[in-house]
Amino acid sequence: MDAQTRRDRFEEIAPSLIEPLRRFLARRTDPATADDVFSETLLVCWRRLDELPDEPLPWAYGVARNCLANVQRGVRRQERLAAKIAVVDPPPQAAAGPGAGEGAGDGDLAEALAALRPEEAELLRLWAWEQLSPTEIAAVLEITPNAAGIRLHRAREKLREQLRKIEQPAGHEESRGRRKP
């Protein structure tokens, strides 16, 4: 691919990735980190343009996910160092990880999501927020579509179960329980 073809192709694809990627990052980290990771993600897409599949978005989400994970690894390293230096422990809310504010306005949901394993919560986010199908989720997470489908199904069940536990304290579990066919 010569330089001009490459530019043309990127200019053709990139505009459709911008808003979805910005939302993807806004859902998972603070605004400053989101901006940094966003430009990093575009840069990786530009450099790996040859690998971009026909459906570029799930692939681009995967890139953003990796870039964000890298940044967060760096942050954790810094935090570990800071913790060694710190005289007092930080207040608990300051130590909360990214996505801690999610489910704002729906405390039960936020609590239920927090009770899931991070991978399960991520599957649910990709499903409900990015509105991806299991095949697309598979492309983001680099797993098989079959595995994505099974894990998504389990994650949904676990979330429903958590919500039931939170919304119906012990003793009332039968009254509004989801009926099984």
Next chain:
Amino acid sequence: MSDDSDDWDADPELRDRLRSADPASSLHPADPAWTARLLEDTMSSPTDTPTEHEVLTESRETGTRRRGPLTWVVAAAAVLLIAGVGIFGLFNHDTQHDAVPAAGGSTTVTRLQAPAPAAYQARCMVPTAPMIAQQEVAFAGTVESISGDVVTLRPTHFYHGSPTDRVQVQAPQAADLQALIQAVHFKQGERYLVSATGGEVTICGFSAPWSQELAGVYAQAFPARH
């Protein structure tokens, strides 16, 4: 794919509940000028150097091309936008600078615009030589005066563009000049490296107080002139 869509619709109630808690629902669309600049910066970056955070291994395969009508429309909009920004800069350059007083009888002046206020909120990548090489004007110079809505610089070296005796940067409004002064840290009597494209000063660390490091990048960007 029927399995796929069945699965996606498996529990609309739960999905809707999650969606109503979507933290990105209040996210405003990106400023188009910021987006255009970022895309341009991205494409000015070399394609053979792995990025700092890149973890995946490179493998070069010829990608297949699929150009949907929508992507064409969006791409066309982006191209128009980029062209529009450039033309806007040129027109401003032509029409609004007549009011700027010339510095002297035979003194030549390059007249530039301060960028629009939105540009100052943009987050930028570190300037690299290939990015600076795309600038239409690049010079080193000393701030002679800051008055009203004009910063006047006396260039000491032109890396690129037609050399003139003075460079004046005009702001459409005094407030924007303040933003420019703060963005570049313009101070009277100090030395700067300044670059511009489309008649507009490029901020984002492209134009900054003179430093050995940035001067090196400028020299690398325009080797023929240096």
